[in-house]
Amino acid sequence: MGNLNAALQEASDLKKDRFAFKYLGNNKTLLMVFFNSSLRTRLSTQKAAMNLGMNTMVLDIAQNAWRLETGTGVIMDGDKPEHIREAIPVMGCYCDLIGVRSFARFENKQDDYNENILQQFIQLSGRPVFSMEGATTHPLQAFADLITIEEFKTKKRPKVVLTWAPHPKALPQAVPNSFADFMNEADVDFVITHPKGYELAPQFTRDARVEYNQKEAFRGADFIYAKNWSVFEDAHYGEILCTDTNWMVDEAKMSLTNHARFMHCLPVRRNVIVTDGVIESPHSIVFQEAANREIACQVVLKRMLEGVE
Amino acid sequence: MGNLNAALQEASDLKKDRFAFKYLGNNKTLLMVFFNSSLRTRLSTQKAAMNLGMNTMVLDIAQNAWRLETGTGVIMDGDKPEHIREAIPVMGCYCDLIGVRSFARFENKQDDYNENILQQFIQLSGRPVFSMEGATTHPLQAFADLITIEEFKTKKRPKVVLTWAPHPKALPQAVPNSFADFMNEADVDFVITHPKGYELAPQFTRDARVEYNQKEAFRGADFIYAKNWSVFEDAHYGEILCTDTNWMVDEAKMSLTNHARFMHCLPVRRNVIVTDGVIESPHSIVFQEAANREIACQVVLKRMLEGVE
Amino acid sequence: MGNLNAALQEASDLKKDRFAFKYLGNNKTLLMVFFNSSLRTRLSTQKAAMNLGMNTMVLDIAQNAWRLETGTGVIMDGDKPEHIREAIPVMGCYCDLIGVRSFARFENKQDDYNENILQQFIQLSGRPVFSMEGATTHPLQAFADLITIEEFKTKKRPKVVLTWAPHPKALPQAVPNSFADFMNEADVDFVITHPKGYELAPQFTRDARVEYNQKEAFRGADFIYAKNWSVFEDAHYGEILCTDTNWMVDEAKMSLTNHARFMHCLPVRRNVIVTDGVIESPHSIVFQEAANREIACQVVLKRMLEGVE
Numbered sequence: 001m002g003n004l005n006a007a008l009q010e011a012s013d014l015k016k017d018r019f020a021f022k023y024l025g026n027n028k029t030l031l032m033v034f035f036n037s038s039l040r041t042r043l044s045t046q047k048a049a050m051n052l053g054m055n056t057m058v059l060d061i062a063q064n065a066w067r068l069e070t071g072t073g074v075i076m077d078g079d080k081p082e083h084i085r086e087a088i089p090v091m092g093c094y095c096d097l098i099g100v101r102s103f104a105r106f107e108n109k110q111d112d113y114n115e116n117i118l119q120q121f122i123q124l125s126g127r128p129v130f131s132m133e134g135a136t137t138h139p140l141q142a143f144a145d146l147i148t149i150e151e152f153k154t155k156k157r158p159k160v161v162l163t164w165a166p167h168p169k170a171l172p173q174a175v176p177n178s179f180a181d182f183m184n185e186a187d188v189d190f191v192i193t194h195p196k197g198y199e200l201a202p203q204f205t206r207d208a209r210v211e212y213n214q215k216e217a218f219r220g221a222d223f224i225y226a227k228n229w230s231v232f233e234d235a236h237y238g239e240i241l242c243t244d245t246n247w248m249v250d251e252a253k254m255s256l257t258n259h260a261r262f263m264h265c266l267p268v269r270r271n272v273i274v275t276d277g278v279i280e281s282p283h284s285i286v287f288q289e290a291a292n293r294e295i296a297c298q299v300v301l302k303r304m305l306e307g308v309e
Numbered sequence: 310m311g312n313l314n315a316a317l318q319e320a321s322d323l324k325k326d327r328f329a330f331k332y333l334g335n336n337k338t339l340l341m342v343f344f345n346s347s348l349r350t351r352l353s354t355q356k357a358a359m360n361l362g363m364n365t366m367v368l369d370i371a372q373n374a375w376r377l378e379t380g381t382g383v384i385m386d387g388d389k390p391e392h393i394r395e396a397i398p399v400m401g402c403y404c405d406l407i408g409v410r411s412f413a414r415f416e417n418k419q420d421d422y423n424e425n426i427l428q429q430f431i432q433l434s435g436r437p438v439f440s441m442e443g444a445t446t447h448p449l450q451a452f453a454d455l456i457t458i459e460e461f462k463t464k465k466r467p468k469v470v471l472t473w474a475p476h477p478k479a480l481p482q483a484v485p486n487s488f489a490d491f492m493n494e495a496d497v498d499f500v501i502t503h504p505k506g507y508e509l510a511p512q513f514t515r516d517a518r519v520e521y522n523q524k525e526a527f528r529g530a531d532f533i534y535a536k537n538w539s540v541f542e543d544a545h546y547g548e549i550l551c552t553d554t555n556w557m558v559d560e561a562k563m564s565l566t567n568h569a570r571f572m573h574c575l576p577v578r579r580n581v582i583v584t585d586g587v588i589e590s591p592h593s594i595v596f597q598e599a600a601n602r603e604i605a606c607q608v609v610l611k612r613m614l615e616g617v618e
Numbered sequence: 619m620g621n622l623n624a625a626l627q628e629a630s631d632l633k634k635d636r637f638a639f640k641y642l643g644n645n646k647t648l649l650m651v652f653f654n655s656s657l658r659t660r661l662s663t664q665k666a667a668m669n670l671g672m673n674t675m676v677l678d679i680a681q682n683a684w685r686l687e688t689g690t691g692v693i694m695d696g697d698k699p700e701h702i703r704e705a706i707p708v709m710g711c712y713c714d715l716i717g718v719r720s721f722a723r724f725e726n727k728q729d730d731y732n733e734n735i736l737q738q739f740i741q742l743s744g745r746p747v748f749s750m751e752g753a754t755t756h757p758l759q760a761f762a763d764l765i766t767i768e769e770f771k772t773k774k775r776p777k778v779v780l781t782w783a784p785h786p787k788a789l790p791q792a793v794p795n796s797f798a799d800f801m802n803e804a805d806v807d808f809v810i811t812h813p814k815g816y817e818l819a820p821q822f823t824r825d826a827r828v829e830y831n832q833k834e835a836f837r838g839a840d841f842i843y844a845k846n847w848s849v850f851e852d853a854h855y856g857e858i859l860c861t862d863t864n865w866m867v868d869e870a871k872m873s874l875t876n877h878a879r880f881m882h883c884l885p886v887r888r889n890v891i892v893t894d895g896v897i898e899s900p901h902s903i904v905f906q907e908a909a910n911r912e913i914a915c916q917v918v919l920k921r922m923l924e925g926v927e
Contacts, residue, residue, distance in 0.1 A: 286395065
């Protein structure tokens with residue numbers, strides 16, 4: 001909590017004067033490496049770095065370079081002309097900080113939860129590395145979420161509900177994992193609701209209350225945080241077990257809350273995750289949440305720059 | 310005319326000292342959003358912004374992010390994971406000005422002429438927005454064209470001819486619409502020539518003289534502005550009615566003019582729109598025209614920055 | 619040699635203070651044009667330019683723009699909407715320096731060895747142009763290689779061996795051509811080893827010793843520089859004649875050397891060009907070599923900036 005409160009204070013200060021630390025990034029270069037598509041993270045991270053006076057370089061692995069081999073001992077006579085063990089140290093040569101986006105592949109749960117790609121950047125790049133969403137966590141999103149809850153809460157200890165919602169594609173657990181992780185440390189009454197079988201990894205949910213009845217969970221909530229994720233448990237890892245559209249967040253369910261604010265990390269599928277009515281209502285704070293991505297990232301970059309000589 | 314003359318003077322001044330207003334863009338970020346490919350606009354807009362000291366971010370929707378839903382009330386369970394009503398305000402979070410390129414789709418004339426995409430950016434982004442070519446207009450091109458005519462004219466009121474030329478693909482009317490719009494306000498003798506059935510939208514052509522005989526139109530011209538466009542009229546909107554290669558601009562037709570300068574917005578298909586001989590002749594000013602794209606954009610960005618607090 | 623030594627000294631000085639000449643790039647813009655993918659060149663060139671205070675713009679021809687026609691007199695009614703004779707001068711409008719990457723196509727040896735694309739940029743852009751790897755040379759790589767050899771040599775005149783190695787795809791001769799070209803001017807004992815039929819262009823190899831027995835060539839070497847290339851001679855230009863995996867660089871062959879440093883320009887196919895053991899050994903200096911790409915490019919850009927008014 002102490003750490004979180006200090007970070008929240010730093011975020012609040014930075015938001016009032018985004019350019020106050022522009023000298024920190026002078027002659028420093030951020031490399032952003034994307035193994036997956038991005039909109040918010042791409043723009044908010046560049047903006048945060050520029051606020052701090054950094055130079056930025058963006059590398060889209062799939063489009064600008066080529067496919068990278070990640071296996072050990074492979075005879076590389078196929079379609080991947082470079083090994084990640086060469087590519088990563090080289091990327092580290094030309095920059096001071098590295099941000100990496102690499103989603104879960106759902107091929108092997110252990111590989112995903114070991115954060116193989118991100119860990120290799122940490123081990124091999126020779127530079128400080130931060131996650132722009134890994135296989136299993138998205139801390140910059142969760143920190144932006146926390147900043148947003150801090151800004152909009154109207155009581156000391158608000159009730160925050162993370163609710164699963166349906167989605168046509170199997171999605172990673174990165175966002176709910178990190179959200180749970182942060183909420184468990186924050187001064188909130190945290191409840192998770194999802195269909196049975198969608199239990200998240202216990203290292204993130206810890207002692208959080210799980211309520212399988214969504215409506216029950218919504219009662220008296222101050223914040224509703226909607227998100228889809230695929231199954232975590234081994235037997236069905238990465239699968240979709242439930243397609244029940246009754247889990248969509250709609251006006252009727254929101255009316256059970258304490259005029260709760262609606263949150264989602266975006267992108268969001270309208271009328272699948274949430275109705276048009278809810279996301280367009282005055283209680284939706286998805287844009288304020290997105291805007292805080294810039295601030296959350298700037299706090300992290302600022303701290304990293306302060307630690308780089 | 311008064312407005313145009315002031316803008317032309319500002320362009321002329323800026324061209325002499327491109328970096329004089331670098332302080333205006335300090336700590337200001339331009340976001341360039343491309344729904345379609347670009348070469349001149351991409352580079353000239355970045356350059357203009359950098360001349361003014363701005364930071365720039367480029368987002369290629371198709372390559373860097375994902376497809377955006379634009380419909381109303383859609384159950385988004387298909388291939389588009391985000392609605393433009395979320396994406397646009399989020400883009401606005403991370404910048405101070407937004408440039409948008411989005412071509413006509415020729416699916417629905419009303420949608421194109423309503424400039425649906427551009428209008429949604431104006432309404433939803435919370436930022437000043439400018440067109441980097443919309444569905445139906447390309448004002449930065451027309452302004453660059455006007456600057457170029459101003460630089461190369463040898464008489465007070467030159468004859469300027471916009472001539473249709475053949476093209477294998479159906480092209481939007483954006484460039485000729487804006488060119489006609491600007492020429493109608495400029496101190497020029499403006500004539501449009503095209504095959505019957507290719508009449509442009511009257512809100513842009515207004516009282517401009519249309520001459521269906523291309524050779525007749527060329528007589529005594531001081532500037533020949535070549536461009537293909539597809540049909541505007543409802544019954545054949547977006548179609549190709551004429552493939553007559555006789556409409557290509559060649560040396561014989563240019564000899565009918567008053568040593569006219571040849572202009573085209575580029576990209577241009579050689580020996581389809583215009584012969585090698587004409588575009589490579591000393592009277593071709595297509596490069597000077599392209600170079601003025603930077604200046605035209607810089608005038609617009611400068612004015613927008615002066616209006617942003 | 620005099621020129622090379624001066625450039626090496628300049629590289630050494632720049633490496634100690636990369637930001638000393640930041641004023642040179644003020645209000646100067648580098649345009650990087652990629653007809654082919656890139657990782658090291660993309661990042662190191664941007665970094666070098668930013669070290670010098672330049673603005674940078676990146677244009678990926680395939681992704682950001684469209685295909686360019688390069689033929690003469692073509693009726694452009696196909697899939698290429700712009701001719702390179704228009705595109706290049708336009709690119710030159712918006713920048714002060716241009717870097718170009720364009721690989722050999724292996725369609726026509728004469729076209730490749732004429733460096734058609736690069737030469738057209740030099741002739742048509744109106745700006746100083748440098749190669750970010752052309753069809754037949756890669757001087758920035760060779761200069762970085764020379765800097766690296768200078769840093770790691772332990773005797774006045776080290777033995778440097780360029781060795782061919784197998785590869786599943788036909789690769790250009792650009793890297794070995796430029797490496798041979800530079801080594802022939804440097805104060806080294808230079809030996810080339812490759813299977814018969816893989817002789818490189820004599821304008822680059824000149825009087826260099828060619829030893830067809832790879833093991834013989836390795837004896838007493840101080841630097842082993844591995845690289846695949848396809849056939850140069852007319853009858854089999856661009857083909858793969860040898861797939862003999864015995865040419866791979868392995869620990870046994872390295873043991874014949876004088877504790878030689880292992881070099882490769884990267885990307886490298888492990889266990890095809892070189893074994894995991896060799897490239898991961900303490901004698902591998904591939905990362906130091908890659909890091910010097912930034913320095914090599916910065917020397918070139920600095921000199922170009924000093925020559926631009």
